[in-house]
Amino acid sequence: MNQYLFIIRGGEDMSTKSPEEMQAHMKDWEVWMGGLAQEGKLVAGEPLHNEAKTLTERGTKVTDRPLAEGKELVGGYLLVNANSLDEAASLAGGCPGFERDCSIEVREIAKM
Amino acid sequence: MKESKDIDQTLNHLFRHESGKMVSVLVKIFGTENFEMAEDVVQDALVSALETWKFRGIPDNPRAWLYRTARNKAIDVIRKNKHNQAIDFSDPAKQLLTSEYTLTATMNNYWEENQIQDDFLAMMYASCDPKISEENQITFILKSLCGFSTKEVARSFLTSEETISKRLYRTKEYFRKNKIKPTIPSDEEIESRTHTVLNSIYLLFNEGYSATHSKELVREDLISQALHLCNSLLGNKKTNTSEAKALMALMCFHTARSKSRLSSKGELVQLSKQDRSTWNKELIQAGRWYLHRAGLGSTYSNYHIEAAIAFQHCDAPTYEETNWGAILAYYDMLLSISNDPIVALNRCLVILELNGPKLALNAITELENIEVLKNYYLYHASLGAIKERMKENVQAVSHYKKAIDLTQSVQEQKFLQERITSILFKYGP
Structure with missing residues (x-):
């Protein structure tokens, strides 16, 4: 069994949504992640704030924004168990974030 | 303010x-x-x-x-x-x-609202795990499920806060060690597990109902908690067993009369002298309703019969008109379920009312070798009452005195002292 990282990017700005919409959306996440947890696939996962500081040029330059913005902005991650990159990708397919214009990049954790 | x-x-x-x-x-x-x-x-x-x-x-x-x-x-x-x-x-x-x-x-x-009530019931069953001692069960229920402070629990059981803390610790340790997950028991277990829960509820109730507490607030609090817990069981289809309904009936009948049991000075009032007009009619009616639903069918518990007895008392317009014959029959039923010496003792007092002191004396004499009764104040108080009826005053007084020595309850002592005083007043020393 390998571990895979779902890098979740983009998505609509949820801060403009009503509390009811927000709640319904988070319920979808609960259903999806609940399914992964039931199958023993879920390891961890957290959403991220948009605010960021980015360090470049050997850490000497600090910019008060994320490196990538808009559709490229990383909005969160999940760590899951799967047997192959294909299986991991199919697990990612159920993410409710797609309905909100997210993209997911699936990467295997490298054993060094 | x-x-x-x-x-x-x-x-x-x-x-x-x-x-x-x-x-x-x-x-x-x-x-x-x-x-x-x-x-x-x-x-x-x-x-x-x-x-x-x-x-x-x-x-x-x-x-x-x-x-x-x-x-x-x-x-x-x-x-x-x-x-x-x-x-x-x-x-x-x-x-x-x-x-x-x-x-x-x-x-x-x-x-979620519908789950909260189930969780509460599950916790009640966990607190009344048969492996936890009775006193630890009721201590834990009061503290964790009824929102009592350690001090209030200590006051309820007339013991120290330290003792209560120890009891609570033991129960929590039991949960920890055995990784108890509170659940409502399965259909196969529900009767027997509910029986244990009801036993604890009734202990709580009696703690409030007995006159050991001088403060009315403490008594009322305990009684209302016992009713609340039993009512929670009745609110769920899985847990509203016939026994639970019978206990609810019994507690309603007792509670209906609880105020008339003590005078304004906090003294015990005998059933025969209680003001029946103060008995709470709504509670008696509620008790009837529960008893009816509990049914006195092929299976019945002690609570069914005790409730039936309590109902006879509630239903009698005066003490003299009490249906002692029916009550005696219920006592015989109780004794056929479990041979409890206290029940046998109370039965003698029913015989006293129904058949007079001679037969009552015969009945109580049969109990004289039972060890637990020898130091039980009510045994001696009952003997006193029988002798008093027989006008054997010297013996009556000596039995009452013995009873006074054996009870801790100030109210009971006062009550017994009054019996003695009235004998001495009537007949002289």
């Missing part, structure tokens, strides 16, 4: 009824091994309520406010303990509490 008193009262009432439910939900979230964590959250929520409401007044729905606050505090606790080993998140449903994606939605699921 008045307003702050209102807040205290609302909070007190709310806390008695809701704290046990909140603890039950939180224990489900944190696990029984983290009982203190659950109690701390509830305590914090209460303190927040007290502080906030003093400034802003009581909100429209104080219960919802309290629950929301407890839920938010529970979220804080989860965040704080996410990465240490205190809480076991290995269950897939609980794993969702460890991600911010799902924490709030998952937490909300735990606070």
Whole structure:
């Protein structure tokens, strides 16, 4: 069994949504992640704030924004168990974030 | 000033009824091994309520406010303990509490109204695990499910706070060691497990009903908690057994008469001298309703028969018109279920009323070799009463005196002393 990282990017700005919409959306996440947890696939996962500081040029330059913005902005991650990159990708397919214009990049954790 | 008193009262009432439910939900979230964590959250929520409401007044729905606050505090606790080993998140449903994606939605699921009542019942069954001693069961119920402080529990059982803390510790250790997960028992077990729960409820009730407490507030509090717990069982299809209904009936009949049992000075009033017009008719009616639903069918419990006896007393317009014949038959039924010496003793007093002192003396003489009765004050008080009827005054007085020596209850002592005084007054020393 390998571990895979779902890098979740983009998505609509949820801060403009009503509390009811927000709640319904988070319920979808609960259903999806609940399914992964039931199958023993879920390891961890957290959403991220948009605010960021980015360090470049050997850490000497600090910019008060994320490196990538808009559709490229990383909005969160999940760590899951799967047997192959294909299986991991199919697990990612159920993410409710797609309905909100997210993209997911699936990467295997490298054993060094 | 008045307003702050209102807040205290609302909070007190709310806390008695809701704290046990909140603890039950939180224990489900944190696990029984983290009982203190659950109690701390509830305590914090209460303190927040007290502080906030003093400034802003009581909100429209104080219960919802309290629950929301407890839920938010529970979220804080989860965040704080996410990465240490205190809480076991290995269950897939609980794993969702460890991600911010799902924490709030998952937490909300735990606070669904229809589940809270089940969690509360499950906690009642866990507290009344047959492997936990009776005194530890009722101590734990009062503290954790009825929102009593350790001090209040100590006062209820006339013991020290230290003793109560020890009892609570033992129960929590039992939960921890055995990884108890509170659940409502399966259909096969429900009768026997409910029997244990009812036993504890009745012990609580009797603690309030017996006259050992001089403070009326303590008595009323205990009685209303016992009724509340039993009512919770009756509210669920799985747990409203016939025995539970019978106990509810019994407690209703007793409670209906509880005020007339003590005079305004706190002295015991004999059944024959109680003012029957003060008996609570609604409660008697409720008792009848429950007894009817409990049914006296092929299977019946002690509570069925005790309720039937209590009903005979409630139904009699005067003491003289009591149907002693029916009551004696019920006592015989009780004795056929379990040969309890106390029941046998009370039966003698029924014979005293039905057949007079001679036959009562015969009946009580048959009990004279029973060890537990020898130092039981009511045995000697009963002998005194029988002798008094036979006008054997010297013996009556000596039995009453012996009874006084054997009881701790000030009310009972006073009552017995009065019997002696009235004999001496009537017949001289």
